[in-house]
Amino acid sequence: MTLPDLECLSLSKTFGGFTAVEDVSFAVPPSSFFSILGPSGCGKTTIMRMIAGFLDPTSGDIRIKGRSILQTPPNKRPVNMVFQHLALFPMMNVADNIGYGLRRKGVPRPEIDRRVGEVLERISLPDAGRRRVDELSGGQKQRIAIARCIVLEPDVLLLDEPLGALDLKLREHMKIELKALQAAFGTTFVYITHDQSEALVMSDQIAVMNHGKFEQVASAAELYYRPATSFVAGFVGDNNRWRGTLTRAEGDELQLTTDAGLVMTGAQHGRGLRPGDKAEIFVRPEAIRIARAAADIKGFDNRLSGKVTSTLFNGAASRVLLRPDGSHDEIQVALPQSGEFADLGRGDDVHVGWNAAQANVFPANDEAG
């Protein structure tokens, strides 16, 4: 079995009485793209700074290729970091920025020039060496910041929300480019972000983090379809969400009566809920089928009829809001792009339905956001 490039064991960090990171363990296999996704303040930056060496963990261990690096100062760790605002050295030109780490390692000058040239070639900026940092565009700076680390051939490259400062179009583009760079260099990336689409698009594995703990570590698809906790369900992707009381449990299938009085069925995927428990049910807008006639949805486990309260046009992500008859709840439903619902308007009668397997039920959690 190959050793993981990066391994954190029961990592904890407290500041005074505040626990920023609590008992976090994970392993990142070689050449993979690992993301830590969480809202701001969840402790993800603390983990990254502990790996880079700018913070000492309160307890636990960090290993690179099986060897603990806790006693290694940041400038000796085989880990490099791309900072949130990139932190390029404004007093140096591009080539000197990239060559900085090599100079510090005492690599001979011609060798530095050769390797800097190579890496510039690979990030498609072969002639940028003499340019000043402030002459570069946002995307170019991004690539230079990565090249500056990659040229040192680190075992792990840490990226601290490097796309945060870019505008939307460029961010979409850089997501793809980052993934391509990672694949091209084969370096292990540990990427932290609060933007789920960045994490979902690029990562092999994603850890969803909340209040200092990992809620789930899984692939993007698994997080999406099989969230392990209500936090993950709420944080990753969009969801309709109801609170209620379980009225029946049959194997994996549960029946729940919402606080507003709707009755629906869902799946608990082995979470061990019992009738009488307070619970929450999550249904993704895109898992719900919409129809003008009740007959069209009769194959679904859950069926509701209601009136459209508003349509939210957003191209491919267009939605419709509707209110089921006899209830105050609102349901968000994704609109198919086939055009048959293009003329849907406020007040129209519609029918919606979804399967129990697509509806995740979790124990009610008061603080989950």
Place this chain on the structure above:
Amino acid sequence: MKHLTKRAVMLISATGIATFGLFGAASADTLRLLTWGGYAPEDVVAMFEAETGHTVEVTLSNNEEMIAKLRATGGRGFDLAQPSQDRISGPQEEFGIYKPIDMSKIDQSQFITSMLNATLGNTTVGGQPFAVPHVWGTSGLVVNTAKAPGVKDYLDLCGADVAGAVTYRLKRPTLIGFAYSMGLDPFAAYGDVAAYTDIINKVEAKLIECKPGVKTYWGGGDELLGLMRSGETVASMAWDTGGWKLNAENPDITFVAPASGALGWIDTFVLPAKGEADDAAYAWINFVMRPDIAGMITAAAGNFTASKGADEHVSDDLKARYQASFPPAAVDNIKWYPPVPAGLEAIEGAALDRVKAAN
């Protein structure tokens, strides 16, 4: 737009008027007095203002700065100044910064006659008198007699027994005092540049020789008092009043008239060339020369005045200190500064610079 222009013009003229107000003349009954510390005590100023209705603005200074200030303005900005009598004819000939005194407006009966005549003799330029005497005093040695009993003359400041505990100024009185102590007569050589240069060169050599024993060259009166008071220095060249002031605090320290003679100075009244309140100036001169007022000034400044009969109004303490420092023979031995011919300062200055630079 027209309004704006009009307003701008008004603003400019207002600014102009304000500017002129700042630099221009004060009203004629304000006496702008350029003097030394202690020569115009607040109680005297208050009495004068009450009696005459004039107001007095006092600016404190010293000889060199008084002359520099008047030179810079061509004698403008002050109505009455008080340089020493030896610094009047030279600057007057060179820069013309004073105007003659109308002796008919001075109550000459209030002055000690010999002192008035001596001052008039020294400050007459082109047949016209330019100054009347006010306060006089001497400079000599201030010695801690318990720690440095051997210091009797300027040259004793170079003695091995007081090495490292001596201070004096690097100014012309030091050159003159050392010259007398060395048996030379600098005042006699005032008219002969070559002879004077020769004397100054000898003094310069002596001062350089003495330099290792000097703790520091003092610059201000407070610095000197601090040095003597703390005991860091035990012998110094200084004014008589400084010595008497220290004597009041510590009986061991007092002013000693040097064996070769104390140096006597007289501070005078002169009218700056462009003074604008001559009447107030004459009124001030006649007022402060009254024996009772002169006594108050002596009490404040520590020095005696040229006012006839003012002795009665001086405290016995001060008289006693004076008599202890000046036995009758020492009074006769005082070397009064004659007027400094223009140009001598340059010779002295170069010598003083070289002493300062010597190691």
Place this chain on the structure above:
Amino acid sequence: MQTGARIGFILLFAPLLLWLGLLIVIPHIDLFLLSLRERIGVGEYRTSLANYIAFFGEPLYLVTFMRTAIMSVLATVLTLIIGFPVAFYIAKFAKGRAQSVLFLLCLVPFWVSELVRTFGWMILLRETGIFSELLQWSGLVDGPVEMLYNDAAMMVGLVYTSMLFMIVPLITTLESLDDSVIEAGYDLGGTGPSVLREIVIPHAMPGIVSGSIVVFMLSLGNYLTPTMLGGKDSLWFTEMIYAQFIVRFNWELGAAFGFMLLILSSLIVWAMLRLTGQTLEKTMG
């Protein structure tokens, strides 16, 4: 409205122009003309370079001139060496309230006049002063120690007087250095000294240069500190200028001295800018 705007413009700039014209340009022209005047008799003058010849002909003047320049450079370097860590700490480590308090502490000495500050040092350093007493009390020395009246005391005074003017521009430039840039320096293998040399100092260079220029000018033009703390051997060029103007009545030579000082300070500032590759616009802007 155009005329109105122009008048407004003129009014806004009038104080500045008056200031520059009346207090800087005209006096300097006057001073320059004065320096070209030679006294040949009572009240008689002619135009010549005699004063400048006198300056270059008298080793004493040249020695004092060079000594003043070298000591001012030394004071500037010392102020920088002492001020840099202080400024770095205030800008990078002190946070919030502590930062303002520390900054205020740097400012406090400037609430009293320079004279009082200098007297303060005299009280500390003199033979019967606090340091001397303290050393005797602790038994480290047997007799009183004189720490005043030498070049070291003068240097202490000069550095102390100008510290704030070094620290303020340094703090400003250091604060603008993103912490993550320093961290990136470490992360990429840099050590403390190399990060300082390659990242912090190059970034702070405009602040270093502008602080150094101000401190150098202040030291060069200082009069009180050298005369009061320096003692009997403390030659300082401003002292000579003062002596020529006030004591010797030799305004002509004084003016020539003044111009030499102006040329010297301009030259050294120019050299400093050239040496560090900075421009005046960059450091003062």
